[in-house]
Amino acid sequence: MNNYQAPLRDMRFVIHELVGSSPICALPAYADCDAGLIDAVLEEAGRFAGDILSPLNPVGDRDGARWQTGADGKGEVRTAAGFADAYRHFAEGGWMALPCPPEFDGQGLPRLLAVAVSEMWKSANLSFSHVVTLTHGAIEALLIAGSDAMKATWLPKLVSGEWTGTMNITEPQAGSDLAAINCKAVPQADGSYRISGQKIFITYGDHDMAANIVHLVLARTPDAPPGVKGLSLFIVPKFILDADGKQGEHNDVYCTSIEHKLGVHGSPTTTLVHGDHGGSTGYLIGELGRGLEIMFVMMNSARLSVGTEGLGVAQRAWQLASEYAKERVQGTDVTQKGGKSVAIVRHPDVRRMLMTQRAHTEAIRALAYSVAALQDIAHQSDDAEARAAAHRRVELLTPVLKGWSTESAVELTSLAIQVFGGMGFVEETGISQYMRDARITPIYEGTTAIQAADLAGRKLTRDRGAVLATLLADMRADQAALAGAGDANLTDIATRLAAGLDDLHAASETLITRMGSNPAAALVVAEPFLKLAGTVIGGWLMAKAAKVAHDAIAAGSSDPFYREKLASAQFYASHILPKSAGLRITVESDNSLLLGLPDEAF
Numbered sequence: 160m161n162n163y164q165a166p167l168r169d170m171r172f173v174i175h176e177l178v179g180s181s182p183i184c185a186l187p188a189y190a191d192c193d194a195g196l197i198d199a200v201l202e203e204a205g206r207f208a209g210d211i212l213s214p215l216n217p218v219g220d221r222d223g224a225r226w227q228t229g230a231d232g233k234g235e236v237r238t239a240a241g242f243a244d245a246y247r248h249f250a251e252g253g254w255m256a257l258p259c260p261p262e263f264d265g266q267g268l269p270r271l272l273a274v275a276v277s278e279m280w281k282s283a284n285l286s287f288s289h290v291v292t293l294t295h296g297a298i299e300a301l302l303i304a305g306s307d308a309m310k311a312t313w314l315p316k317l318v319s320g321e322w323t324g325t326m327n328i329t330e331p332q333a334g335s336d337l338a339a340i341n342c343k344a345v346p347q348a349d350g351s352y353r354i355s356g357q358k359i360f361i362t363y364g365d366h367d368m369a370a371n372i373v374h375l376v377l378a379r380t381p382d383a384p385p386g387v388k389g390l391s392l393f394i395v396p397k398f399i400l401d402a403d404g405k406q407g408e409h410n411d412v413y414c415t416s417i418e419h420k421l422g423v424h425g426s427p428t429t430t431l432v433h434g435d436h437g438g439s440t441g442y443l444i445g446e447l448g449r450g451l452e453i454m455f456v457m458m459n460s461a462r463l464s465v466g467t468e469g470l471g472v473a474q475r476a477w478q479l480a481s482e483y484a485k486e487r488v489q490g491t492d493v494t495q496k497g498g499k500s501v502a503i504v505r506h507p508d509v510r511r512m513l514m515t516q517r518a519h520t521e522a523i524r525a526l527a528y529s530v531a532a533l534q535d536i537a538h539q540s541d542d543a544e545a546r547a548a549a550h551r552r553v554e555l556l557t558p559v560l561k562g563w564s565t566e567s568a569v570e571l572t573s574l575a576i577q578v579f580g581g582m583g584f585v586e587e588t589g590i591s592q593y594m595r596d597a598r599i600t601p602i603y604e605g606t607t608a609i610q611a612a613d614l615a616g617r618k619l620t621r622d623r624g625a626v627l628a629t630l631l632a633d634m635r636a637d638q639a640a641l642a643g644a645g646d647a648n649l650t651d652i653a654t655r656l657a658a659g660l661d662d663l664h665a666a667s668e669t670l671i672t673r674m675g676s677n678p679a680a681a682l683v684v685a686e687p688f689l690k691l692a693g694t695v696i697g698g699w700l701m702a703k704a705a706k707v708a709h710d711a712i713a714a715g716s717s718d719p720f721y722r723e724k725l726a727s728a729q730f731y732a733s734h735i736l737p738k739s740a741g742l743r744i745t746v747e748s749d750n751s752l753l754l755g756l757p758d759e760a761f
């Protein structure tokens with residue numbers, strides 16, 4: 160298996176030509192950034208991902224992280240051989256700091272660039288990338304809600320990567336239902352809190368890659384109200400800092416075991432016990448009772464990051480399948496009677512599978528990078544109305560990206576195995592790791608059902624579809640431009656996009672009405688609606704890509720990339736986008752019989 164190679168050409172296309180790096184680099188915060196810098200960073204990140212992280216991916220899968228009893232008699236985690244070294248190079252190379260603010264020693268580069276770099280880490284080694292995702296999530300939460308003193312204490316070392324972050328939400332009885340969290344936080348005379356309770360499934364809750372771990376823990380104070388309103392958020396460091404800010408004694412938080420899993424073996428999924436030896440010391444972030452609100456900052460950042468995981472894993476699986484299809488010789492060319500044996504890439508059905516992977520992955524990339532650019536505008540524009548509009552669109556698109564990208568990654572990695580035939584099912588070729596790794600992505604950070612309920616119940620209903628309506632208007636304007644371009648290929652794509660937009664609009668009206676009158680009838684079809692939204696929005700972005708490619712060819716470009724992009728956009732329009740019609744039928748269907756069945760029927 161060759162090492163991962165970053166798809167730099169498509170990344171540059173999406174960043175510069177489709178989404179547009181110029182308006183992002185024109186934002187005051189990114190004055191030092193330009194297209195040249197973006198391309199240089201992409202190349203360097205691609206080298207790191209390909210040379211350092213990619214060779215470790217099968218090692219992490221095979222050997223996994225290990226739990227052991229440490230010198231102090233307590234549990235500790237050792238990551239797979241090479242992970243700690245790679246992490247040291249990662250932090251020393253400044254990669255953790257890339258999207259972080261300069262006032263805390265970050266590089267302050269746009270999210271539009273950071274998302275592409277993060278795609279590379281996820282493609283090359285999903286297990287390794289988790290530590291980056293969680294650390295960035297902790298940084299975002301502290302930036303939003305930490306006091307100045309807290310920021311000064313914790314942020315510089317998180318930004319440099321010297322310390323890493325975690326998200327401590329899940330407990331045995333509290334998974335999707337955060338109201339059930341019952342970890343305790345008791346106030347102490349010195350202003351700190353005594354934290355006690357068990358957290359499960361905590362990613363990188365213990366490891367040997369960094370000097371300290373900054374746990375962000377959701378817990379409940381003794382007199383807090385029940386439900387999510389009673390949750391507060393605390394920093395609980397693995398090692399407590401002394402008065403000079405130096406790392407002191409081990410806090411009373413220990414890893415008692417790690418999970419044995421279907422995939423992401425290199426990423427330790429830990430059980431953490433807080434306070435079995437007197438109580439771990441925690442520090443309140445923000446105000447009491449606002450824990451979930453702050454944690455949502457971290458979760459939204461992580462949801463977009465997990466959406467990018469779907470993209471990264473799907474991209475790498477496509478890369479491996481396309482390499483294999485050019486090597487494996489089997490059968491003859493259907494277009495030549497009595498012809499010689501050919502590589503399977505000549506077979507029309509293998510081409511269909513490869514192009515399904517490619518076109519779908521490109522559409523997800525276009526969506527992920529578009530959302531990143533919207534985040535840049537939402538955070539950095541000096542126009543308040545532009546900031547607010549971008550923020551509203553990011554909120555709408557976050558569950559779509561997370562749910563659609565990760566569900567697609569499961570299908571696309573499975574398709575990659577199909578291209579390998581029997582060799583895909585055996586472990587030797589390595590392709591099966593991607594399907595196993597992809598399988599967690601629609602589950603953590605809120606399952607697809609939770610994303611779909613967020614989309615249908617909050618994002619769509621709270622403004623009766625107003626934010627979606629502005630997006631639909633933009634998509635219809637682009638569709639009209641495509642239809643009027645006077646090119647048969649573009650007209651064909653425009654016709655199919657128009658049908659998809661009608662499906663999305665009609666299905667959203669149905670869903671909004673049902674959310675008001677019969678929420679169960681709406682929620683039973685919320686997941687198909689989320690997929691419909693992703694499919695059509697992806698179709699819109701691929702149609703825009705087709706127009707950019709068409710214009711480049713018309714202007715005389717002989718770059719084969721543009722012809723390939725036209726082919727993948729046309730394929731998306733004819734093979735993937737039409738699924739919106741079936742999904743619309745499902746969203747509009749009557750499910751009263753299903754909902755009326757007794758539990759015993761299942």
Ligand SMILES: Cc1cc2nc3c(=O)[nH]c(=O)nc-3n(C[C@H](O)[C@H](O)[C@H](O)COP(=O)(O)OP(=O)(O)OC[C@H]3O[C@@H](n4cnc5c(N)ncnc54)[C@H](O)[C@@H]3O)c2cc1C
Nearest residue numbers: 326327328329334335360361362428602603604605606608
């Ligand atoms: C590898 C891994 C890493 C993880 N990392 C972390 C981490 O770092 N930090 C952390 O806090 N947690 C972490 N988790 C936990 C993860 O976020 C939860 O597993 C996830 O949120 C789902 O919760 P659950 O497993 O309890 O499933 P459940 O909540 O029991 O869900 C089971 C099923 O019921 C459905 N369901 C539940 N409630 C509803 C509802 N209201 N409406 C519709 N359907 C519903 C779900 O969609 C799902 O299909 C991790 C988990 C894994 C496996």
